[in-house]
Amino acid sequence: MRGLYIPSAPVLGNISAGAGGGADLSDIDLTAQTLDSRIKYQCASNHAYYAADGTIQFAEPDIWPLEYRDGVVVGRHEPERQATNLLTHATNFGEWRAANSSVTNSDEMLFANEHAQFVTATATATYTRVYQTPALAAGDCVFTLYVKPGTTSYLHATLEDSTRQNSSHFYADLIDKTGGIISAVGSLPVVVAVREFVDGWFIVTATASLPVSSSYFVYFGAAHTAKSVAATAGDSIVVGFAQVEQSAIMTSPIHTDSASTTRAAAFASVRIYPGLSGLRITYTDGTTDTVTLPAEAGDWYQLPAPALPWSTRYIRRISYFKE
Known part of the structure; x- marks a missing residue:
């Protein structure tokens, strides 16, 4: 059976089970308070983010904080280079x-x-x-x-x-x-x-x-x-x-x-599974990046460093798909 991609819904098709038994292919919500377990984030330094109280604050190492505008959650910033x-x-x-x-x-x-x-x-x-x-x-x-x-x-x-x-x-x-x-x-x-x-x-x-x-x-x-x-x-x-x-x-x-x-450089990685074709990364500016996964992609895909200045856009959602 060929896979079917529906935004905000699980991917259907021949996706192999993960090591835990069943692959969770629902969308990853980067506006959620708790970081999804299918995301790994690493940064050895404190790093800036725009907080709910309207000030710039500094997150502890290895914490990927939520960012806000006018007190409303917008998402998380792209992992930055050193x-x-x-x-x-x-x-x-x-x-x-x-x-x-x-x-x-x-x-x-x-x-x-x-x-x-x-x-x-x-x-x-x-x-x-x-x-x-x-x-x-x-x-x-x-x-x-x-x-x-x-x-x-x-x-x-x-x-x-x-x-x-x-x-x-x-x-x-x-x-x-x-x-x-x-x-x-x-x-x-x-x-x-x-x-x-x-x-x-x-x-x-x-x-x-x-x-x-x-x-x-x-x-x-x-x-x-x-x-x-x-x-x-x-x-x-x-x-x-x-x-x-x-x-x-x-x-x-x-x-x-x-x-x-x-x-220090920051690294954010997404858990991936055999049989997936790729990921769709949705940002606050209305754009979506489509990532095609190589055949031998391993268990984790590392998100790219940003191509735009900080605070230009934030990641809101990551979706799996199979073509």
């Missing part, structure tokens, strides 16, 4: 160096029990900023900021090598949700994206290709108008988190204090 946040003091901008800028706590809380901060221009000037100079290797790089409007909805930011021969000065407009390059020198292409996150927060990413290995100036500050590096004294933005990682896509927040920190 990544390192090369910025120190990722949530405490008072520890960064400053030029014509001050840092004070706000009432906003992006992370549990941690206040986001105002970065405020203290002079009417260009490039008012807070900054660091991490050592970065040539190649892919993503600079990420989690921000809210303060007295202004505009900010500028920069990536620049230590010789100042290669730089990109760029902007983010939190009203129009747009961003782009203001000026550039040498060869440091940057693509800027501004994405709504939750509760008025925006994620600003600058995806770059660094031309040389060097210490880089990494900085940002408030701007008085869109597409500008100039601020008026008193202009402020609210910043909750900053990250620089050497990757083609941004990953989840990696909290740092006085040193850069690495999050």
